[in-house]
Amino acid sequence: MGGFAASIRRLRTARPSERREWLFALALLTPACLMLAVFVAYPFGRGIWLSFSDTLIGREGAFVGTSNFVKLWHDSIFQRTTQNTFIYTAIATLLKLALGMAVALMLNMLVGFKRVLRASMLLPWIIPTVLSTLAWKWMFDPTFSIVNWILYSLGFINVRVDWLGGPVAAMGSVILVNAWRGMPFFAITLLAGLQTINPDIHEAAAIDGASAWQRFWRVTWPLLMPVTMVVMLFSVIQTFADFQLVYILTGGGPANSTHLFATYAYQIGIQTGKLGEGAATSLAMFPFLFLVVAFQLWYVRRGEGR
């Protein structure tokens, strides 16, 4: 708030030319701020109110204190959902990082075909997620699964695998598709980071006798850390708040075992019409998201200070 007081003071003592600049800035910022105030800030406040009320679709509710949150706390599906979301985020993000890093390193080593490969690699990220996820759902179909056929033909399995049928298999499949979709983002961004590393450093390390493995962990990894960190944090937020993959592949099933916060909030708030409880469910994401964003801001600032 000290900044605010200082701003007020500067407003009073400003020269006319400075004031003109401020007015110009104000005019330029107005459209964006207006849109964000009406469609982000206001809904956010409204969401907080809803989560403390018993509002249903079409019926304004009354203030009920923390009872929505208390109810969620004791709800076994919500507990499962919380556990799922953290497992999903952790495994999928690490998988994407490992695969993305491997692909970025390989792309960086390639001489020809680099552009074509990079372009085709990005497709899962560009194509509407819902539509590609539908293709995956069809590939996982219990009766007509091509994944089963391929694994059977190659001799890996001899019985039918129901990829989306059991809680563990379904969670695994959803994580797999998430990694498939999100890996390109890691690969391309990390590749951009790799290309800024001066090859001379690698050469010097090689001359000093460092093996490829050592060069990666001692040279590439630390130099790439700022990029890795930012990509990871972006991905953690997106994965944590994911909706589409689970909605299409399992719908939260079988028996509510693969819900994430967002799909469970949708089920309660939209499908059942309990807006208050639904808003509380999606706001349950807020503390974790807040921590990640705060960490990211701190990390970016730290970089600026140097």
Next chain:
Amino acid sequence: MVAGAWWKRWLCLYLPMGAVVILTLFPFYYMAVTAVRPDREMYIPWNRPNFAPFWTMHPTLEHFALLFEETLFARWLANTLLISLGSTLISLFCGLLAAYALARLRFPGGGAMGTGIFVTYLVPQTLLFIPLGDVIRTFHLGDTPWALILTYPTFLIPFCTWLMMGYFRTIPKELEECAQIDGASRVQAMVRIVFPVAMPGILSAGIFAFTLSWNEFLYALVFLSSASQKTIPIGVVSELVRGDTFFWGPLMAGALLGSIPVAFIYSFFVEQYVSAMTGAVKG
């Protein structure tokens, strides 16, 4: 560089890279094959000997015909296009002006506002969709294209602003200063000098924003209800799945047609996509 024997290059580079490319592209290939596969061939259990999943001898357009004759697919296509263009234009307009102010002008509270935009950029759609749906109902915008044209900018404006701020910083300030010395006003310098130079950045932000709105799912699912108002992702999912029955042929045909416009734009602007993507995560 992988030094050494040729087989080492193959083992550590070409083979894994090939496997990655196949795994990356296979779902799209399978989508395309399914879209032209006749129904009588489609529903053969995978462990039968005549299961031939990778190709079809009798390609058909029946699923595409069904899509256009028995669903409102053409309408969905038009809706998606209108909504994506509308929300992209609004976001570019707001984002461009805000980015210029934040990157170029000195004013009290500017730094805090930049941080605010960045934080908004990070807010996922799933956090606010329930209250936002409620707000849309309050404004009587539910089940109209405006519900999406006005709400997609909530994630597109921060994205465009962030991207353009980075781009404006790479344009030397002297450019505008020269223009102003030559008698141009501040606004003229911005519109006539800086914006044209920033065109590649604007293009990047624009096509990426267009793609993001084309692909959006959750808001469209929650804010639209009647079949004639739907966008492609929602229309395909809600009208071609009845209970537990999935009409896989038309579903994959719809998925393919819904992907082609984006893939088409993408094929022309790969570099812009990459720069938007890597630029958007830079601090």
